[in-house]
Amino acid sequence: MHKLLAVLVKQSPTARKTEAEPMGWQAGAGPPLSGPTVRFSHGIWRSGRWRTKETLPKFGRKIANKGRQTCDALMALMHAWQDTPLNWNDGSDPCIDNWVGIACANSRVTSIILSSMGLSGGLPGDIGQLTELQILNLSYNKLTGSLTTAIGNLKKLTTLVLVGCGFNGPIPNSIGNLERLRYLSLNTNNFTGSIPPTIGNLKSLYWLDLSQNNLTGSLPVSNGTTPGLDMLINTKHFHFGNNQLDGDIQFRLFNSRMTLIHLLFENNRLKGPIPSTLGLVKSLEIVRLDRNALSGDVPSNFNNLTNATELYLSNNQLTGPVPNLTGMNSLNYVDLSNNDFEQTKIPSWLTTLQSLTTLKMRYTNLAGELPAALFSLLHLQNVDLSYNRIDGSLNISSNPSPPLELVDLRSNLIADFKQQRDYSHTIGLILVDNPICTESGVTDRFCSRPANIITTPYSTPWNNCVPPSCSPDLTPSPNCQCAYPFTGLISFKAPSFSSLTNATIYNSLHDLLMTFFRDAGLPVDSVSLKNPSRNFIDYLVLRLEVFPSGEPNFNRTGIIGVAFALSNQTFKPLKTGFNTYTFMAENYNFLPGLSGPGGAKHKSSKTGIIIGHAAGGCVLVVLLILAGIYRSMPN
Structure with missing residues (x-):
């Protein structure tokens, strides 16, 4: 019997030998078991005996129970989900058999990463x-229903990322129990209800993204008995855009102890004034309060935010004078359009923002003559001051900014254009509905309504190779290989530039992505970026294709790695102008065992994997039976 057990243990792919004591045994808890050990998730084979819950000494039962709980929980997940990975089987051990997407320590599951x-x-x-x-x-699975309140039991969780699923219902209050949490991304789902005030208990939180849901109610603030978002003084990112949040932004939401760098509240229903306490959060770099119903004057201390690089206050009901941005010299992108500001002379700070790439102030009641120095700002790309009361003579200077692409001044009171005779059309100038264009006989192009200019959209160029002729279901990569790429849309929420045609900008993003994937050791041959555009909330959106290396399609581990990096913000294009982003993956139908052009050819491998793991499970069952028989025999 001993020899048979030894042979079975040796053959079992679900057994693992160790000469060391099992992790988790506590000194002083009881006498250690002696002899060689074979550990399973359901018990321990040691000293010639199978030690299960019933036969382990009291100090050892705890470990067996924990292993059993781990196995039971993962089995429940397996049966709750369709299309689980091929080696997830009833007869195998999730930790010992290395279930795809599962990582363990001491027979306990420490991570589940199953993106895409x-x-x-x-x-x-x-x-x-x-x-x-x-x-x-x-992330990027078709998971529906509510987020279980049991999520609050995971007290050691540091990262919870459920991007682009289909969860609905309220975010449970129990999420506030996860006091070690650093990354919380629940964006692009269908969550409803209000933001749980208990999130304010997450003192270690770095990243908070609840954007693109159907959340309602006000932004919770602590009141002495109930926690709130104002308690998150270590959090760097508040991403709440594209919801239905309403009510005032309370004065107590912000304080000088906060270390926020990104504040994204765009496209909600927030109302009332911008609290002056926002000016106390001097660490802020990106501020998006646009597309709400905010009213009143912009606080006079707003220009305390001297680290801000992107500022969006457009499409609100703000009143009073145009805000004073003097001293905010790091600003790249300013959009104050479509507000109810009182008539204001062209502010002097316009020409002091030496890093400015984009200035948008449509319908802001500006008046007076534009200074020529504005158009000489070194990095300027786009100026939109249409529908104002700008008058006098337009002078775009004899040496305008080299990257300047568009100057839209339609519907103003401009009577003259200094460069009219030698204007070379290298800059897209629009002066429609100005006095200069209402004179009879004026035929200059800048007096015509701009047509939809058709330009060749950016696409990553071929890498010094001849594009191949691929079958219809395959896609040629920049390295001229036919493959099944992992695809989706990458949306940059606050880029520091506005150009859609500057290939240098997008080539740099391509290089950043390739360097990241290469350094991360992911099986990526090449990436392709296509068709940059701005959507209705001014996100920069590109199509991203990630091509596998060495094979026509990714395996599951490769997809998990790439999708995890893009959903978990592991790829960080910091200090590049692209800034914060979200990625929404498309279904990848080319994994082994899945139906579809790329998956069908792997069906035979699925059978082999299932048979192999079934055999391992049978050996485990035999061991359990034999262990039971052995225990019943006399010593």
Whole structure:
């Protein structure tokens, strides 16, 4: 019997030998077991015996119970989801058999990363049994239903990323129990209800993204008995855009202890004044309050935000004078358009913003003559001051900014254009509905309504190779290989530039992505960026294609790595002008075992994997039976 057990243990792919004591045994908890050990998730084979819950000494039962709970919880997930990875099987051990997407330590699950695996179903409460879990990323799957309150049991969780699923219902209050959490990304789902005030308990939180849901209600602030967002003094990112949040932004939401760098509240229903306490958060770099119903004067201390690089206050109901941005010399992008400011002379700070690339102030009641120095700002690309009361003579200077592409001054009171005779049309100038264009006989192009100019959209160029002729279901890569790329839309929420045609900008993004994937050791051959455009909330959107290396399609591990990097903000284009982003992946239908052009040819491998793991499971069952028989025999 001993020899048979030894042979079975040796053959079992679900067994793992170790000469060291099992991790988790506590000194002084009881006498250690002696002899060689074979550990399973359900118990321990040691000293010639199978030690299960019933036969382990009291100090050892705790470990067996935890292993059983881990296995039960993952089995519950497996049965709740459709299209789980091929080696997820009832007869195997998730930790010992290295289930795809699962990482363990001491037979306890510490991370579940299954981004873009084509999963469907819900998230059962059994997830709450995985109390050692530190990372949970299920992004880009078809997961629906509510987010279970049992998520609050995962007290060791540091990363919770559920981007682009289909979760609905309220965000549970129990999420405030996750006091070690650093990354919380629930964006691009269908969550409803209000933001849980308990999020204010997450003192370690670095990244908070609840954008693009259907959240309502006001922004929660602490009141002495209830926590609120104002308590998150270590958080760097508040991303709440594209919801239905309403009510006033309370005065107490901001304070000088906060270290926020990104404040994104765009496209909500927030109303009332901008609180002056916002000017106390001097670490802010990106401020998006646009597309709300904010009213009143912009606080006079707003220009304390001297680290700000992007400022969006457009499409509100702000009144009073145009805000004074003197001293905000780091600004690249300013959009104050479509507000109810009182008539204001052209502000002197316009020509002092030496880093400015984009100035948008449509419908802001500006009056007076534009200084020629504005158009000589070194990095200026786009000026939109249309629908104002700008008058006098336009002088775009004899040496305008080299990257300047567009100057839109339609519907103003401009009577003369100094460079009219030698204007070379290198800059897209629009003066329609100005006095200069209402005179009879004026035929200059800048007096015509701009047509939709058709330009060749940017696309990553071929890498010194001849583009191949691929079958219809395959895509040629920049390295001229036919493959099934991982694709999606990458949206930059506050880029520091406005150009859609400058290839140098987009080539630099391509190089950043390739350097990142290469340094991360991911199986990426090349990437392609296509068709940059601005959407209705002024995000810069590009199509991203990531091509596999060495094979026509990614395997599951490769997809998990790439999708995790893009959903978890592991790729960070810092200090490049692209700034913060979201990525929305398209379904990848070319994984082994999936139906479709790229997956069908791997069906035979699925059978082999299932048979192999089934055999391992059978050996485990035999071991359990034999262990039971052995225990019943006399010593």
